[in-house]
Structure formats: C-alpha cells, structure tokens
Amino acid sequence: MSDTKWAEGVQLDGRAKYKALADHLTAEMDKGTLPVGHQLPPVRQLAWALGVTPGTVARAYSILTDAGRLEAVVGRGTFVAPKFRNVADDVWTRKLPKDSGNINLYSPTLPDMGQVAAIRHALRAVAEGPQEDLVEYPNREGFRPAREAVIDWLSDVSLGPVGHKDVVLSHGGQSAISLVLQAAVSGAQPVILVEELSYAGFRRAAEVLRIEVAGVPSDERGLIPEELERIARRTGAQMLCTSAEVHNPTGLHTPLERREEIVAACKRAGGVQILEDDCYRIGPARAPSYRALWPGGAWYVSSISKTITPALRIGFAVAAEGRYADLRRAAEYGFFGLARPLAEMARLILGNPETRRIAGQVRDRVGDYIRTAVNALGRHEITWREDVPFLWLPLPRGWRAAEFVLAAERHGIQIRSAEEFTLREDRAPHCIRIAVNGQIPMERFEAAMTTLRELLDNPPEAISA
Structure with a gap:
C-alpha cells in the first residue's frame, strides 16, 4: 500500500x-x-x-x-512530475514514429489519394511565382483571389449572404476559432457555452483568452434548447461554440428543426452568438449552417485538415454578416494575416477542380476504413457514418474508459477516452473515440479493430484504480 x-x-x-x-x-x-x-x-x-x-x-x-x-x-x-515541466498539446504527445510498432487512432490521419503530388505541384508554383509573394508583407487586396477560392470551396454549404470580404484565412481551424472569439467576445469576465461533451479546442482557445466556459446538456439531436437558454441566462454567455454537421466526439448530426430551435433559444437569451465549427465534415452538408439561419448572429469556421491535409495549417473563418471588419482586425492585429506563400497555396489548392476529386476519393477511402471497423465492432453500440473519420463507442458494462484506453495502449493501440472531451468539473461517460488512420494498411487497421473487439468482449473481472 x-x-x-x-x-x-x-x-x-x-x-x-x-x-x-x-x-x-x-x-x-x-x-x-x-x-x-x-x-x-x-x-x-x-x-x-x-x-x-x-x-x-x-x-x-x-x-x-x-x-x-x-x-x-x-x-x-x-x-x-518534474517541476516546470511543459504540458505539450496532444498533437505532439500522441504522435508516434512510424516505426514504433504502435497504431495511432487518436486523431484522424488521411490517406494519400493524390493530394501529396498536388501539394508539391502547388509548392513549386509558389516558389516560381511573383517575387513580392516572397519578400513583402501580406495585404488585403492581394489575398482576394484566395478568399474567393474559399467561397468557391464552400459552395456546397448554405452560408447565407457571403462575399470574399467576409472571409479571413487562418492557420488551421483552431486558429480560426481563436480569431472568432477575439472578434466577437468581450468584457471583463466573458463566458462561452459548449456541449458538455465537446471538442477540446474550444476550451483551449477560451483558456488562452481568459474566457470562462460552461457546459450545456445534449441529446441524440444536439444541444437541448431549453437548457441552452437557461444556462445562457444564468451565466450571461456571449457565444455558443458547437459543431452541427459532425459533432466531435460523438459523430451525431443536429437536424434543421433542432438548429432552428437553438437559434431561437440564443435570440431569447439576449442574442447569444453562435460559432459553428465545421472542420470534421468531409461529405456534403445535410442542413443549412447557423450562419444561413441567422446571418447577423452566427460565425463559421472550417479548414482543409480533414479533407486534404492538416500539414499546411490552412483554415478559414467566415464572419457574421456585417462583422467582417472585427474579424479582419483580429487577424491583422494578431499576426498581420496568413503568410503570402500560404495564401497563394490556398488559392492554388482550393481553386483547382482536381482538389474536389481528391477530397471525394479521401472520403471514399475513409468510408472503407469505417466499414471495416463496423464489421469488427458492430455487435457493440457504436455511432458511425461512412463520411465521418471516427467512431464513438459507449463501453460495455465492466469497462471504465480510462482502464480501456490503458488496456488498448498495452496492445499498441492509441485511442481517446471521453474524459478528453469533458469539462473538468463534469463527469465523463465511459465512452471512447476511435479515429481512422488512413496511412496504415487496411489489414493492420482491421487487426487493431479485432484487438479492440476482443478487449470489449472480455472486460476485467475487477476494475483496478
């Protein structure tokens, strides 16, 4: 003892x-x-x-x-721990060498369906482009072609009235979230709302900006409007951060009727703004965005990290109608805007019709992995879609999430527990998220799913601490 x-x-x-x-x-x-x-x-x-x-x-x-x-x-x-030890972000602590023998199912990893060659081609084009792109500061007008390429890329999303001036390029989706919070949230003790189970990036951005975070209960259709309104009134929250198309981590979808109820609740609670994170959608949008439903009160962010590559850190934020100056100011005052070569990369990649074909092939390949996982784990209660690069799995009786994650790691498989998506003061359900790793052979992925199934089917007789 x-x-x-x-x-x-x-x-x-x-x-x-x-x-x-x-x-x-x-x-x-x-x-x-x-x-x-x-x-x-x-x-x-x-x-x-x-x-x-x-x-x-x-x-x-x-x-x-x-x-x-x-x-x-x-x-x-x-x-x-050693004193003053730096706490690294999970992107760095969980990324494993390719020869480690472990299988990283912690975050989605995309298969190469031609995007590597396309990126190399774009990099050469940038290197051989105008000299000013390599020696001068960014400028608004020079970025107009890239912003117009973003608008075209998002043409399959109902965003409401939108023009290139409403778009700001960012260093990935996480940067876009931070920019919107800086542009839209103010005051001495600001508060934002998130789902009780939600993307950790919302909380991390809020922590850096000294914004308090409050959780809102959800059901199988998304946020519960009555609870949202009640908690918004109690906390004086200024913004709701949510993902309606693909909720991270559960993979659930918020249908149009519920979205309309959420918008109405936000309006009744004093005009709580909405930040919609659409980064995990890799297929067609299934309902209008919050910005389409409430142009003046909703902001939208996305990136190419789950469709093309996360390596370039290209994301974009779309301001609420009439608020583009606030969003642009947050970017320009913070870092002068995206680097000119990256903006040109965004234009070349998003403006290339071949990119849509590549994104479609990435989606199809992700679907292959998801079907393989469902074939192995289907007897258990899982939430999945072929166009979502992860699965959500409530654990069977006898398993606790932390214990299961440790057991999986002992078998060389890295997955996330629900605790990583829960506010610190809330109790996490005993669930796990399993992400697709499209860079390992299908046979190896299938073997990992078989291992996880065997663990699920054989919970420990006595759960240790």
Whole structure:
C-alpha cells in the first residue's frame, strides 16, 4: 500500500471535494512533502483512505495532470512530475514514429489519394511565382483571389449572404476559432457555452483568452434548447461554440428543426452568438449552417485538415454578416494575416477542380476504413457514418474508459477516452473515440479493430484504480 500520511488533515468540506484535494496535493508538492518522482496511491486506495468516491480522486489527479504537476505512466501509476515541466498539446504527445510498432487512432490521419503530388505541384508554383509573394508583407487586396477560392470551396454549404470580404484565412481551424472569439467576445469576465461533451479546442482557445466556459446538456439531436437558454441566462454567455454537421466526439448530426430551435433559444437569451465549427465534415452538408439561419448572429469556421491535409495549417473563418471588419482586425492585429506563400497555396489548392476529386476519393477511402471497423465492432453500440473519420463507442458494462484506453495502449493501440472531451468539473461517460488512420494498411487497421473487439468482449473481472 502506498503511503497516504501526507493526506492527513486535508479539508474536503465547504467546496468541491476534488478541487480541495487538488489544492492540497499542490501544496504538498510545493512544500516538498511529495517530491518529484514520488508515486501517488492508486485512485481507489486514496479514495478509501479519505472516505470519498474514486471519481473525486480521479478528477483531482486529472486536473493536476493537465496542469503538468502530475504525470501518468502507462502500466506503472501516477507520479509527481518534474517541476516546470511543459504540458505539450496532444498533437505532439500522441504522435508516434512510424516505426514504433504502435497504431495511432487518436486523431484522424488521411490517406494519400493524390493530394501529396498536388501539394508539391502547388509548392513549386509558389516558389516560381511573383517575387513580392516572397519578400513583402501580406495585404488585403492581394489575398482576394484566395478568399474567393474559399467561397468557391464552400459552395456546397448554405452560408447565407457571403462575399470574399467576409472571409479571413487562418492557420488551421483552431486558429480560426481563436480569431472568432477575439472578434466577437468581450468584457471583463466573458463566458462561452459548449456541449458538455465537446471538442477540446474550444476550451483551449477560451483558456488562452481568459474566457470562462460552461457546459450545456445534449441529446441524440444536439444541444437541448431549453437548457441552452437557461444556462445562457444564468451565466450571461456571449457565444455558443458547437459543431452541427459532425459533432466531435460523438459523430451525431443536429437536424434543421433542432438548429432552428437553438437559434431561437440564443435570440431569447439576449442574442447569444453562435460559432459553428465545421472542420470534421468531409461529405456534403445535410442542413443549412447557423450562419444561413441567422446571418447577423452566427460565425463559421472550417479548414482543409480533414479533407486534404492538416500539414499546411490552412483554415478559414467566415464572419457574421456585417462583422467582417472585427474579424479582419483580429487577424491583422494578431499576426498581420496568413503568410503570402500560404495564401497563394490556398488559392492554388482550393481553386483547382482536381482538389474536389481528391477530397471525394479521401472520403471514399475513409468510408472503407469505417466499414471495416463496423464489421469488427458492430455487435457493440457504436455511432458511425461512412463520411465521418471516427467512431464513438459507449463501453460495455465492466469497462471504465480510462482502464480501456490503458488496456488498448498495452496492445499498441492509441485511442481517446471521453474524459478528453469533458469539462473538468463534469463527469465523463465511459465512452471512447476511435479515429481512422488512413496511412496504415487496411489489414493492420482491421487487426487493431479485432484487438479492440476482443478487449470489449472480455472486460476485467475487477476494475483496478
């Protein structure tokens, strides 16, 4: 049994117990009682010693792991991390060398269906293009062809009244989200709303901008309008961040009727603006965007990361009607705008009719992987679509999400647990997200799905902490 003497005297009354425990752990680490490298007790052992639930301890550990004070080592336990350790974004911590023997199903990885050759061709064209594109600052008028190419690329989305001036190029979808928040949210203590299960990038952008985040419950059709209005009124929220076409992580779709109800709830709650993140849609849009339903109150962001490549970091934000100056100012004051060579790359790639064919082939190939996964896992309750590059799977009885993720990693398979999509103060369901990796052979992907199925079918008799 690990030593828990340091926990004597912890005060868990009068506020959230997990926060009190996290504060106590921090204080003990700062005093040196818990030195670097010290192994903390398993969740259940500490919970028993303190007379609290395992969830309380797990949440405290999670908060401190996110903050870089603790680190979880697969198969060994939780340890006090080296002081001032940098907390890397999951893109870097989860990316594995190709020869590592592991299978990364953490984030979608696209197959090459001709986009590599197209990108190389565009890079050569940029290198051989006008000299000013390589030696001068970006400028608005010079970017007009790229913005017009974005409008053409988005022609299969109902965006409402839109022109090239409404578009700002960004460094990927995450940058576009940050730009919209900077342009649209203000005040000393601003608040935004997200689904209780939602894309972590919303929360990360808000944290950098010192914006509070509140969660809104959802059902199988999306956000619950009544709850949205109630929480918006209580918090004074200025913006709702959501994904209606492909919800990340559940893969669900919000139909038109529910979107209209959400817009009405936002208007009743004092004009809560809507930021729609459409980055995960790789097929045709199934309903009008929020911007089409409410041009003056909704903003739209997307990128080419899930359709062509995430490597170039090309994204775009579309301002709410009449707000393009605010959006443009956020970009120009922040980084002077996208680099001129990247803007020209955006024009060449998005303006090339061949790119749509490539995107269609990427979508078809992703569908092949999804069908393979469904064939292996179909006896379990999964949410999937052939044009969505991941699956959402509630775990069968006997599995906890964290335990299943660790078990998968021991078999060389990396997946995400629902905890990574949950607000820190909320309880995560025991679910996992499995992403498509289109850069590994289908046989290897199928073998990984078979391994996951065998794990699902054989939950541990006793779930450890």
